[in-house]
Structures are given as structure tokens and as C-alpha cells.
Amino acid sequence: MAYFRKRLGKWQCVIRIKGHPTTTKTFVVKKDAEIWAKNIELKYFREEIDILKINYPLFKDCLVRYRDEVTVHKRSKDMENKLIKYLLKEPFVNLKLNLINNSIIAQYRDRALKALHPSSVKRRLAIISHLFSIARKEWGFKIENPVLDISKPKLPEPRDRRFTDKEIKLLIYGNKTSEKLKSIIQIALETGMRQGEILRIKRENIIDKSLFIPVTKTKPRKIPLTAKALEILNNVVLPFELSGMAVSKQFNKLCKFYNIKDARFHDLRRQALTNFMKDKKLTVAETMYISGHSDPRMLLSVYNNLKCEDISDKINSN
Template identity: 50%
Template structure:
């Protein structure tokens, strides 16, 4: 049944039907609110598109199937599985998949943005969107993708954190970190490798002047090594810390040395900047080392560095 009430100088119509998500809309005129509620009730009774002829699973069942069949094959399966776990705590997951509409996901987006960054919310929405695409293309459900009809949060600008000489001196010459952690930090600066990529290095991946990165974020790659990187690997393999252990040690170092707003991933950015400033590599050459599929990120780093050079030339 529909409820019509006065709210914030408008007429709000609320339609509640057992087994269907609540529908709410506000209007300037009461007659419009009444007409809208009658139309929604009529649509539900007729169940447009004959959806009652098909027994649709719940959103929860579909998301769990997506996790077990699709996510499990991805390189990012651990991260995406955690995000699925968070999504499954939402109330709307218990509705049939065909009852999930754009207004419900827009409300979920707005709630999530109160406690999460826009990039985190976008990752969750991307999982939901891909699940709907799989349900349509591979599972035989005639569904519209509601994520395509809502505004996606705007991601923040990429981080541009550079380390000072004093900060790097503390990390590489200080007495807080053990020698193996210092090796990992210096290797990240020499190779622009990610934390997980460093943790997964095996002695057989190192061939003297080249290093095979088997487990990468996007796809495996082989990178050329500087002489310093070659020596570091000769002296310190095998890697004796997991990706999580590296992260925990990094956080303790930041706290001990009072270095603010510094992520381990910032070492990768620092290294890429040095490829342009110290090694004078071109964007395609730096791309071979960094593993970026798209050169746009590297072009932005390159453009920022060149802008700083121009300022110095202008005096």
C-alpha cells in the first residue's frame, strides 16, 4: 500500500509491497504523488516484463556465485573477495536480483561514501556491475545493469608523494629497520616494484641482469636491472618477508621516524620519477620497467617533472 505524507515542503509517496524493495519519490504537488504511487502499485501487480515466470535468485546468491566462479580466477581474488564480504553485509542483498534497481545502489553509494574513499566505493560498484554483466551474458538472466544508471564517485587525483633526502637517509641508514627490510626498501627504489611483487621474488627469477616478475598486478613481465639492483639481489635472495610483513614493518618505521603521509607504494612513485630525472628514460622505456599497461599515468608523472624543470629555467 502507498503512504502519502508531507515532508520538507513536498509530498512524499512511499510504496511498500511484501517481497519488493520500498520505493520512495517526492513531488511538489500531492496529485502527482498519488498518481506515481498508483502507477508503481500497478506495475508491481502486473510485474512488468513477466518476471514472475522466472524464479530469480537473490542478489546474495548471485554475488556468492560470482565470487566462487569468477573472482577466484582473478589475480586480485583476495582483495575482491574481501570487498564481496563487505557488500554482503548490506540489507538489499536479500532481495531477488531482478528487484535491485538504480535507486537502491545509489543509496548504497551515498552511505558508503560517508565512511569510505571514492576509489574504494568505485571498486565495490565495479564488482557489482561486472556481476550483473556476467548474470546477463553467461547465466541467462534477462537483467538490466543498474550500476550503469547511477553516478560513479569521482576518484581523487593520484598521489604525488616524494621522499626527502632526510627521510630516505633514515630509512636506509637508520638503526630501526633490520638489514633485510633496508634491502627491500632500496630494491623498491631501484626497480619500481610493488610490495607484493617484491615478496614473491624467487631466486630462479633472477638471471643476472634481468628479473622475471611472475606475480604482478596486471600481467607477468621481465625488467632490466640497474647494477645496484643486481648487487642487492645477489647479496640478499631469497626474500624472507611476506607482503603483509613488509607492510607491518613499514608502518612501524613511519611511526618511529615520524614520517607522515608515506605509503610503501610511494617508493614506486619515487623510483619512476628517478627513471625520468636520473636515468633520462623515455615514457615507453619506463613503461617496460613499471609494467603500466596504459602510458597515461607515466605521462602525467613525466609532465609534472618537466613542469618543475621549466620553473627552474624561468628563474
């Protein structure tokens, strides 16, 4: 719909039509503005008619295409394939691509939040959102992205789980821990590496007393190795030939057996990086060099999770 307003002696025309960007133009004569507005509205109307003629595919077919053409090239393809498999079971995927609007996505979000963690729902919404972007930019479909028009799930405060010395000893030296998982856990604690980075270590990545990590969440990096980490890596078969899901499953089973509650494999990275700063007295910059973080705020707010008693001991020491 076109709106006209006089500003500084000239006529400004503003056109706002759902599904199209707001368009503005200024004219000396109002009649010229009205003619321009009618032409723009007619152009949009013709585009809508063209859209109605398009034979849009079902959303489930788009998901399969996205999986085969886009997901397959991602480092996180295994996890994303699993999420797409779950999405394909949802009723709304049987609708045509152009019929999926923000209301349908919002209903899916609310339904999913009743059974899943907010971060899990957010990951699923991210896949849907990227699919719509690809469909519009690369597959030639004239559609809007409905995910952009809904509120995203609010994530809880970052985890601050830190293992006790007793829990660490159980995980490493307990009789239920396999030698391979023991090595993986120790490397995580010695280096602060992510699970996926550890599982991709190859013998040629070890250079003197350092380790080159070619594929990471951010960018390739080279990290120093402790004597213990180097000893472990020199005495294991590399790569580990385990999937991330397999390691997480084994780790969770260990924690359940040893009665270690509310623990995840990624907590080992937090433990290591916190220890670098708290016990080894590394600076934030030095720790960032090892961890690969590009933003020091993440390191300070999440990983340097000093406990109240730590600070109390420090201020009361001589």
C-alpha cells in the same frame, strides 16, 4: 512503446521499452509497421512474464557464488575477498537479485562515500557491476546491470608524494626497519616494481643482470637490474613469503613511527620512476620499458611529477 514517423516516403517504427534495447525497422506501409510493433511488444511482454516466474536468489548468495567461482581465479583475490566480506554486511544484500535497482546502488554509493575514499567505493561498485554482468551472461538471469545507470564517484587528483632523502634514510636504515622490509623497500626504489611483483620474485626469475616478471598488472616483462638491486636480490631468501597486506601494514607502522606523513608503499614506485627520468635521464620509452606502462600519458602525468622548484632551478641554471 512504439513510435511511428514518416521519412523519405517510408514509415519508420521505433520501439523503446525499459530493460530492452531500442529496436528500429522501416516499412513502406504504416499498417505493416503497426503489426510488427505489436508483435515485438507482445514478445517483450511474454519475456517479462517468464522473468516473473524465475526464482531469483538473494544478492548475498550471488556474492558468495561470485567469490567462489570468479574471484578465486583473480590475481587480486585476497583484496577482493576482503571487499566482498564488507559488502556482505550491507543491508541491501538480503534483497533478491532482480530487486536491486540503480536507486538502491546509488543509495549504497552515497552512504559508503561518507566513510570511505572514492577509490575504495569505486572498487566495490566494480565488483557489483561485474557480478551483474556474469549473472546475465553466464548464470542465465535476465537482469539489467544497475551500476551502469548511476554516476561513479569522482576521484581526486593523482598523488604526487615524493619522499625526501631524510625519509628514505629513515625507512631503510632506521632501527625499526626489519631486514626483510628494508630489502623490499630498496628493491622498489631501485626497480620501480609494484609491491605484488616484488613479493612474487623467485630465484629463477633472475637472469644475468635482468629480472623476468611473469605475472604483472599488464603483461609479462623483462627489466634491467642496477648493480645495487642485483646485490640485494642475491643476498635475500626468495620469494619473500609475505602478503601484500602484511607489507603495507608494516610500512604504515614504520611511517607512523618515523613521523613520515601521507606516505603509502606505492609512492616508492612513483619515486623510482620519477628518479629514472629526472636523475638518470631515461626517456619516456625507456622508463615505460621498465615500468610496464602501456600509455605514456600515465607516466608523464603521474610519475614524472617534477616540482615547481625543479623547473625553476633548471631555467635559472647557466
